[in-house]
Amino acid sequence: MSDLGDLQSLASSISAVTSPFRGYLNDLYEKYKSLNDGKVADYIPELALAKADWFGVCVVSRDGQVFEVGNCDQLFTIQSISKPFVFGLALEDCGRDYVNSKVSVEPTGEAFNAIVLDEVTNRPYNPMVNAGAIATADLIKGNGSTERLKRLLEMFRRYTGREHDINVPVFLSEKATGNRNRAMAYLMLNFGMISDKIEETLDLYFQQCSILVNARDLAMIAATLANGGVNPVTRERALDERYVQDVISVMLTCGMYDASGEWAYRVGMPAKSGVGGGIVSLVPGKLGIGTFSPPLDVKGNSVRGIKVCEDLSRDFGLHLFNAAKSDRNLEEWIAGGEGINDW
Template sequence: MAEKHDLKSLASAIQSFASSSPFLSYLTELYEKYESVNEGTVANYIPELGKALPEWFGICVATVNGQVFEVGNCNQLFTMESISKPFVYGLALEDYGREYINSKVSVKPIEETLNSIALDEKSKRPYNPIVNAGAIATTDLIKGNGVGARLKRILDMFERYTGRKHDIYMPAFVSDKAYGNRHRAIAYLMLNFGIISEKIDETLDLYFHQSAIQVNAHDLGVMAATLANGGVNPITGERAIDERYVQDVVSVMQTCGMYDSAVEWAYRVGMPAVSGISGGISAVVPGKLGLGVFSPPVDEGGNSIRGMKVCEDISKDFGLHIFNVAQPKHNLKDLIESGESVDDW
């Protein structure tokens, strides 16, 4: 009990420091820079998604030492949608190991749309765990006796990543399921090639549930920071994923997480990331931090417009591109840990 109390005290002290850090001023300026952007549209092909307000906008940065910096609507809940996919992929890896999972789902980036009804022509496997086919195949592999038990394992996993319990937004689940005929077509195609089990209705039910898990920008930042910290939640100290599989999850995010924009994202931003059609982006800077951004207006590829701009600015300003070797414009460590003012840059 004393250990938990000490951990809470430490987290409180760290957060108190974070709230007065000049890095928060930087994020506030970034928020104000893009707050008025009116590009993109709120996704409405699933009716429940269309109810989101376009002005919602939140930015959260969580570091591997437990500091959290956030501005805007970071507590606004939204459904996880595709952001759930790499994390569930990690759970499947823990269940079966890398070799078996790779025999069911490949890790190839493709330029096909997210919901393409297509498999690799040679192997007949889904191209990667992020496209809908690969995500359905991954969800099919989650162990448990029935939807309830399997869903509990997924919810428990996300609780380890974020440090809090999560709910299913049932209207979104119902909406996803009602408009899920394309998912059913994909599932039956994979059944034909022996990729998934015959429990198609159960697997799709679980898949629609995982997509409807509610999170916020704060959660996305902490989830990414957990991966950046080798699979250990930097705030609670709890391990969320076996460290052996962190590289698998982050690698898939780097190559496939931004869908048909993944190549351009890798070139311009260079952060492993995954986005959801509801407007969230969760990005990882290994060994340093996690970034969560939420803004519902998305581009044609389903990626948050404001979210992409924020990630690109942070990457450039602090030299966080995975292949960057040049001196960054600003030193992230100094800005977070010192009393330097943004006005002094």
């Protein structure tokens, strides 16, 4: 980063420390840290090792200010949160028309791991269900499995600004218990939706789900999308601007498993959850939010994460379709300007 970029980053850090928004997040954390609803995912033994009291909340503004509270350094596997971003890489590699010929963008009432395709087109319904995610992983270009994985990890580096590792035990567990996903892959192969590199593509899919991230990474990923695909701290482009709206759109309509409609109605922010306990959400042009808390509800979404996002949306009027002016201006709260006494 240039000297100017370093100074801007320092200024943002100082502002984040003194901002009243930090106090708001602390209060929010205290409000929900004792919430004991939900259950830690255990369908893979490694996931069951997560502690139920882990809880982190991070918000990154479009100008790179970072606000965090709780266990924001705790690493966990990204799981399904990887899906929209691999979809974005597939769009860059193959273009919108070709990707859409292999994967639809329609919400579905079926479970995320349902072995079902669209009866008319034979495409998986959207990139957020497992079948659609496998199809988009199949589209990632590269000369063999190693190069394809390197390109995928490099993509996430651009989003977060740091290198990422894969949790090998989780990857091996996903691979060992992945027969349902293999069934989906062979069904799609039968209809010409994916190539015959079944095991290579499935390994890539299992590996993408096993990437280690923390709540801060999720907030930076979301802020990058909110900033038109450019990382607000490193200033590096992570996603072609043409495809930012594609990724955000499927997050809004399909990103929260079977609760996507309820989420769009109550929270109104594009988001994606994962069974590792993470939720990534954003307000285009404003900020990104990353939450981490392993206990999940019956739909597979983090209980505390949902509560945090509901409060942020309500308190600052962040719902995309909110026509009423909020009593609290988020930009003023972050900057420490007028309006901070309204809380």
